[in-house]
Amino acid sequence: MSGIYIHIPFCKQACHYCDFHFSTSLKKRDEMVVALAKEIQLRKDEFENITIETIYFGGGTPSLLTIKELKFLIDTVYGSYEVVSTPEITLEANPDDLIKAEQSVQTESKTIFEDYRSIGINRLSIGIQSFFEEDLKLMNRAHNAEEAKVCLDVATQYFDNISVDLIYGIPGLSNNRWKQNIEIALSYNIPHISSYALTVEPKTALASFIKKGIIDNVDDDKAHEQFHLLVDTLDQNGFIHYELSNFGKEDYFSKNNSAYWQGKSYIGIGPSAHSFNGKERGWNVRNNSKYIKAIQSETLPIETETLTTTDQYNEYVMTGLRTIWGVSLHKVKKDFGTVFKDYLIEQSEVFINQHLLYIDDEHLRVTKKGQFLCDGIASDLFKINL
The missing domain is CATH 3.80.30.20 (tm_1862 like domain)
Known part of the structure; x- marks a missing residue:
């Protein structure tokens, strides 16, 4: 869907x-x-x-x-x-x-x-x-x-x-x-x-x-x-x-x-709109005149990037932590590998000790205390493309 x-x-x-x-x-x-x-x-x-x-x-x-x-x-x-x-x-x-x-x-x-x-x-x-x-x-x-x-x-x-x-x-x-x-x-x-x-x-x-x-x-x-x-x-x-x-x-x-x-694909229509197909992200030009001119010539005014495994992991951590569903450790291992799962657990330890994160039923979630700081915490769990 x-x-x-x-x-x-x-x-x-x-x-x-x-x-x-x-x-x-x-x-x-x-x-x-x-x-x-x-x-x-x-x-x-x-x-x-x-x-x-x-x-x-x-x-x-x-x-x-x-x-x-x-x-x-x-x-x-x-x-x-x-x-x-x-x-x-x-x-x-x-x-x-x-x-x-x-x-x-x-x-x-x-x-x-x-x-x-x-x-x-x-x-x-x-x-x-x-x-x-x-x-x-x-x-x-x-x-x-x-x-x-x-x-x-x-x-x-x-x-x-x-x-x-x-x-x-x-x-x-x-x-x-x-x-x-x-x-x-x-x-x-x-x-x-x-x-x-x-x-x-x-x-x-x-x-x-x-x-x-x-x-x-x-x-x-x-x-x-x-x-x-x-x-x-x-x-x-x-x-x-x-x-x-x-x-x-x-x-x-x-x-x-x-x-x-939850990482489902979506189509973004219109100037500045973003799209995602699971592996690639695209974004339309942020200009009404350029957008209309391109579409009239049946050209999509879109730039795209292919997400690396690390990019996909980082996005999943960012979006997952913001929700009640949290970040599934099983999914991290299945989709990205054991190295990513071990890295996530290791990086999370300091926040777990500060009662900002917790692990329940193999899902990493933010505590009530950590909710307002969620995006900052997520950035510290990111892996860097090397």
Whole structure:
């Protein structure tokens, strides 16, 4: 089973913290949608023996696309690949887009949410980030706090499989206000929450504002506190912490993202999108015009690299440690050899002694104490290509 990720590289405005590929100009939108469909078709020979289990519209802001455009892309997937009978089809969406679309199409008998469902979308991932105005303004989000709440009021009437994004570690965000953010999300009976620490990426507006002293720098200790507040609160409310930044009720884990972490192959469609076939990784050009021009000439604008055994081991350790499934010592030995298994156990010893890692049922996992440090621990378990 595999998934298709479709990158929609447009946003109405730039969030101060975002370094994803997007454009705030929609001039090439029509050409882009046609190019995305063309790439879906062009890639079918490369992935001809796979069955599609998930379709994920990410971005950028996929909720800027019309129902007709989304249906066109979904139909193209169905026309090019074998698809399971009930695939998980996720649409990333911003609250303001959903509200405006709802107001523009709503009749006595139909809403935008019913339109989404009619074309097969069965999961919404809504970029709330915060329910408080001061946080949204600092991040330069396009929606306001009231729109976030109104959006969830309506969306939950039509979708049960909804995920919301929340960000912690925001400068000026108190633990009390962060706890209120979590509790507001829980009040809507949302079955999945993705939550990330605010990260200062180079060349973003946020990095510039911090450098100039306009905004305080991110406080790592405060972010650490808020991470554990999140983990404890969601655990008490029946959520399973199945990946470092993801929490879901039973049967509501993201199938699309879980496939990434479990090393399944996936196809990335669109500018900047990444693909993986088990042995090779590829990434498309991060430029809308160059992407469209290449696809129009039936050329895939993609660079690839073949992963060495060491690369594959390192990726498995990185992704495995982030999940509840952990790193299987049996799999390491089977796929990479005894030398890699012995190396992993030896490198893990110091973290086991510090109660950051533990081994249970032949699986290496992080402890609760080690969760926030997970990526750093994983890098110390990597093997270096020599």
